[in-house]
Amino acid sequence: MIKKRSVLAVYLLSIITLGIYGIYWQVKTKEELKSLGADIPTAWLLIIPIANIYWTYKYADGYSTKLKKDNNGVLWFLVFYFIGIITPAIVQTDLNKLADKKSK
Numbered sequence: 001m002i003k004k005r006s007v008l009a010v011y012l013l014s015i016i017t018l019g020i021y022g023i024y025w026q027v028k029t030k031e032e033l034k035s036l037g038a039d040i041p042t043a044w045l046l047i048i049p050i051a052n053i054y055w056t057y058k059y060a061d062g063y064s065t066k067l068k069k070d071n072n073g074v075l076w077f078l079v080f081y082f083i084g085i086i087t088p089a090i091v092q093t094d095l096n097k098l099a100d101k102k103s104k
Helices: 007-016 020-035 043-047 051-068 073-082 084-103
Strands: none
Touching (some): 007 020, 007 084, 020 043, 043 051, 051 073, 051 084, 073 084
16 A cells, blocks of 8 residues: 655654664655565665665666656666655655545
8 A cells, every 4th residue: 555655754754863764764665666566675685785776776667667657767766876865755756646546
């Protein structure tokens, strides 16, 4: 099930918890993308150097194919990897739109 979250709250909680909520948010949204059919590996890869790059690619690819449906996984990977601060805003906004559609 897709959970609607405040984008502002994601940022504020990430700042307050010194990034821990940001990791939690990534794990939860990964599970939501997997429920849509995305092929994203375990979130433990987030804490392993170099493997976290692969994880980010798979996350971006899952977002691109299953949520955005534009099949631009490489483009989204570059955006998420190099301008990572905007990832929660982009992903959560699209998840919220999907949650709104499913609740109607």
